[in-house]
Amino acid sequence: MTVGLFIPCYxxxxxxxxxxxxxxxxxxxxxxxxxxxxxTCCGQPMANSGYEHxxxxxxxxxxxxxxxxxxxxxxxxxxxxHVRDHLHDDKNPEAAKNISHKIYELTxxxxxxxxxxxxxxxxxxxxxxxxxxxxxxxxxxxxMTELVAPEFSKPGSLLQMVSDIELVSLGRKYECCxxxxxxxxxxxxxxxxxxxxxxxxxxxxxxxxxxxxDMSCLxxxxxxxxxxxxxxxxxxxxxxxxxx
Amino acid sequence: xxxxTKDHAELAEEFNRDEDRVDWHDExxxxxxxxxDKAAHSIPEWxxxxxxxxxxxxxxxSNLHTYLQQxxxxxxxxxxxxxxxxxxxEHNQIVHRLINEANVVRMVKSKSMLTEECGLNEYLxxxxxxVIDSDLGERIVQLAEEPPSHIVLPCxxxxxxxxxxxxxxxxxxxxxxxxxxxxxETARQHLREVFLTRKVALTGVNFAIAxxxxxxxxxxxxxxDMGAHLSEVHIASMGIxxxxxxxxxxxxxLRLLTRSATGxxxxxxxxxxxxxxxxxxxxxxxxxxxxTVQLGRKDFRNSLKCIRCAACMxxxxxxxxxxxxxxxxxxxxxxxxxxxPNLDMEKYADLPFASTxxxxxxxxxxxxxxxxxxxxxxxxxxxxxxxxxTAKKLxxxxxxxxxxxxxLYHIAGKAGRFTIKYAPFAVNxxxxxxxxxxxxxxxxxxxxxxxxxxxxxxx
Numbered sequence: 159m160t161v162g163l164f165i166p167c168y169x170x171x172x173x174x175x176x177x178x179x180x181x182x183x184x185x186x187x188x189x190x191x192x193x194x195x196x197x198t199c200c201g202q203p204m205a206n207s208g209y210e211h212x213x214x215x216x217x218x219x220x221x222x223x224x225x226x227x228x229x230x231x232x233x234x235x236x237x238x239x240h241v242r243d244h245l246h247d248d249k250n251p252e253a254a255k256n257i258s259h260k261i262y263e264l265t266x267x268x269x270x271x272x273x274x275x276x277x278x279x280x281x282x283x284x285x286x287x288x289x290x291x292x293x294x295x296x297x298x299x300x301x302m303t304e305l306v307a308p309e310f311s312k313p314g315s316l317l318q319m320v321s322d323i324e325l326v327s328l329g330r331k332y333e334c335c336x337x338x339x340x341x342x343x344x345x346x347x348x349x350x351x352x353x354x355x356x357x358x359x360x361x362x363x364x365x366x367x368x369x370x371x372d373m374s375c376l377x378x379x380x381x382x383x384x385x386x387x388x389x390x391x392x393x394x395x396x397x398x399x400x401x402x
Numbered sequence: 403x404x405x406x407t408k409d410h411a412e413l414a415e416e417f418n419r420d421e422d423r424v425d426w427h428d429e430x431x432x433x434x435x436x437x438x439d440k441a442a443h444s445i446p447e448w449x450x451x452x453x454x455x456x457x458x459x460x461x462x463x464s465n466l467h468t469y470l471q472q473x474x475x476x477x478x479x480x481x482x483x484x485x486x487x488x489x490x491x492e493h494n495q496i497v498h499r500l501i502n503e504a505n506v507v508r509m510v511k512s513k514s515m516l517t518e519e520c521g522l523n524e525y526l527x528x529x530x531x532x533v534i535d536s537d538l539g540e541r542i543v544q545l546a547e548e549p550p551s552h553i554v555l556p557c558x559x560x561x562x563x564x565x566x567x568x569x570x571x572x573x574x575x576x577x578x579x580x581x582x583x584x585x586x587e588t589a590r591q592h593l594r595e596v597f598l599t600r601k602v603a604l605t606g607v608n609f610a611i612a613x614x615x616x617x618x619x620x621x622x623x624x625x626x627d628m629g630a631h632l633s634e635v636h637i638a639s640m641g642i643x644x645x646x647x648x649x650x651x652x653x654x655x656l657r658l659l660t661r662s663a664t665g666x667x668x669x670x671x672x673x674x675x676x677x678x679x680x681x682x683x684x685x686x687x688x689x690x691x692x693x694t695v696q697l698g699r700k701d702f703r704n705s706l707k708c709i710r711c712a713a714c715m716x717x718x719x720x721x722x723x724x725x726x727x728x729x730x731x732x733x734x735x736x737x738x739x740x741x742x743p744n745l746d747m748e749k750y751a752d753l754p755f756a757s758t759x760x761x762x763x764x765x766x767x768x769x770x771x772x773x774x775x776x777x778x779x780x781x782x783x784x785x786x787x788x789x790x791x792t793a794k795k796l797x798x799x800x801x802x803x804x805x806x807x808x809x810l811y812h813i814a815g816k817a818g819r820f821t822i823k824y825a826p827f828a829v830n831x832x833x834x835x836x837x838x839x840x841x842x843x844x845x846x847x848x849x850x851x852x853x854x855x856x857x858x859x860x861x
Contacts (some may be wrong), residue, residue, distance in 0.1 A: 165850050174850035187546070195851060211782070304762055308503075338757070338760075343835040346839070
């Protein structure tokens with residue numbers, strides 16, 4: 159099985175640590191991983207702003223880079239959701255459809271495809287888990303209280319396999335952080351207020367780290383934590399699952 | 403009531419200047435959303451109910467012409483006069499004519515979001531007709547000369563102390579009273595006099611049954627009943643989408659409506675109106691006002707399934723932190739943001755962008771409207787129709803060009819990280835909305851791509 163590693167643009171540029179951890183974690187689990195070096199972005203920043211018609215170039219490039227892999231894995235629920243729902247190519251509709259079936263967000267790839275049941279990882283800290291909306295409600299990697307259905311969390315079940323970790327409970331564990339792509343600048347006031355409230359919930363419950371499956375939400379909350387002069391850090395879930 | 407020319411982001415920013423108030427507003431609505439969860443989880447077949455309601459409404463939307471004619475025929479046979487209004491103006495004129503025919507200049511009205519949508523109160527006021535809203539929340543915002551900020555809880559943005567002050571100014575109670583029971587009793591006495599003296603009463607319609615020609619009005623205060631039963635003329639205004647095929651379908655919706663809205667098992671009063679009592683006249687005004695246009699929009703037609711429970715507002719993290727007035731339209735929140743652009747794309751172009759697309763709205767919706775997907779789709783429509791600032795358009799084009807080319811992307815990435823590292827003043831300033839209340843991410847020495855070139859395996 160060969161997996162194409164898709165690293166979202168902002169993770170590539172600002173959070174290489176999350177990408178390195180993803181790569182190392184997959185390799186540690188015996189997966190043959192290839193990182194296509196001509197990749198850029200899934201096109202979501204344009205599409206969510208109403209400019210999906212400008213994403214043709216991104217779509218073609220994505221298909222060119224990833225069509226040949228057995229699976230595509232990315233450390234981001236949001237970007238994976240975008241590819242699944244919106245990747246299309248009029249010249250090559252089948253290739254786009256195939257990709258949407260074989261692209262996985264990292265934690266669901268670990269639980270659903272690799273069926274990981276134990277991890278050799280240790281992270282002796284108090285950690286709050288942020289359930290990013292696109293992974294949760296879009297890809298269903300965890301349940302939500304809106305629906306009357308059994309409770310589960312794929313990221314949560316993986317974190318339970320980490321030694322010495324202490325997961326803190328939260329007041330509102332399924333509330334959006336307010337990042338929302340370009341929403342974070344076009345609706346700055348509400349975006350920041352949502353982020354402050356989310357961060358506060360983690361702080362109140364004694365988290366030393368805030369983790370999640372989407373670096374974009376974590377970047378937003380990190381910006382708020384840093385401005386508040388907090389010592390609490392954000393960390394991508396791959397870095398915890400690969401720690402030890 | 404002046405409607406603002408400011409957009410959602412500006413109005414939300416104003417709302418956020420008082421952070422304590424935002425917290426209070428958020429907590430109040432979160433409390434209601436939590437009650438909704440509790441009520442939903444107490445019904446094991448909740449998801450089946452939602453699916454059933456959704457399918458019934460899909461059937462209604464696909465056969466609307468048949469059900470409307472059937473409803474009209476049956477209502478007429480019941481002795482009700484049926485009127486058709488193509489738009490808000492025609493609706494308002496019909497109401498005005500019916501009031502004139504009754505030889506009165508005053509009317510009592512129970513909650514109807516349709517009349518808010520049509521601007522009925524303003525229209526009638528201009529024509530010398532006094533309207534008193536009998537829903538307590540509606541009456542409070544009416545006295546405050548504000549529009550409702552929520553479709554189920556019209557004055558949810560007001561604290562009890564502020565309501566005491568409004569009643570002090572308008573209903574003559576002493577200053578400084580904020581006891582809810584006292585305030586409610588004051589409103590009760592005030593409204594009792596209104597109910598007893600108004601000869602014309604207007605109500606909304608929650609559900610209209612094609613099979614029987616009857617309509618159902620749901621209230622918690624019994625105010626629709628008080629107005630209608632004491633009136634000589636009862637006018638009921640309904641949008642064309644309010645229909646249900648048969649009476650047996652009603653149970654599905656009554657079980658969903660108030661559990662979704664407030665977490666109550668059922669509304670206190672679910673009143674069926676079928677025919678006028680002796681000596682009374684009953685009128686139904688069936689209003690289109692853009693609904694057939696929306697029905698023709700493939701991607702947006704199922705927004706017409708909405709039963710106005712407001713669960714999407716209570717759950718929306720943006721609504722809770724920006725307030726209903728920031729949506730500058732009669733129906734606020736996520737559902738309002740997919741309904742309003744149908745009426746006026748230019749005026750409401752900002753609303754589909756007032757969302758993080760978190761998807762909570764679609765999952766609480768009792769009739770399964772794909773609200774957040776429609777917000778995404780409206781964004782595409784509004785941009786294609788040209789309702790976006792030029793600067794944004796240029797920025798998006800530049801971004802698309804860069805991201806479509808690996809070479810340009812690598813240069814831009816390097817330049818970006820270089821800027822943050824060596825010229826932080828270029829991004830750490832007031833012109834960057836990110837930086838206003840958030841720090842920028844630290845710029846790493848290497849991107850992952852650069853690291854991989856050195857450390858990864860060769861392809």
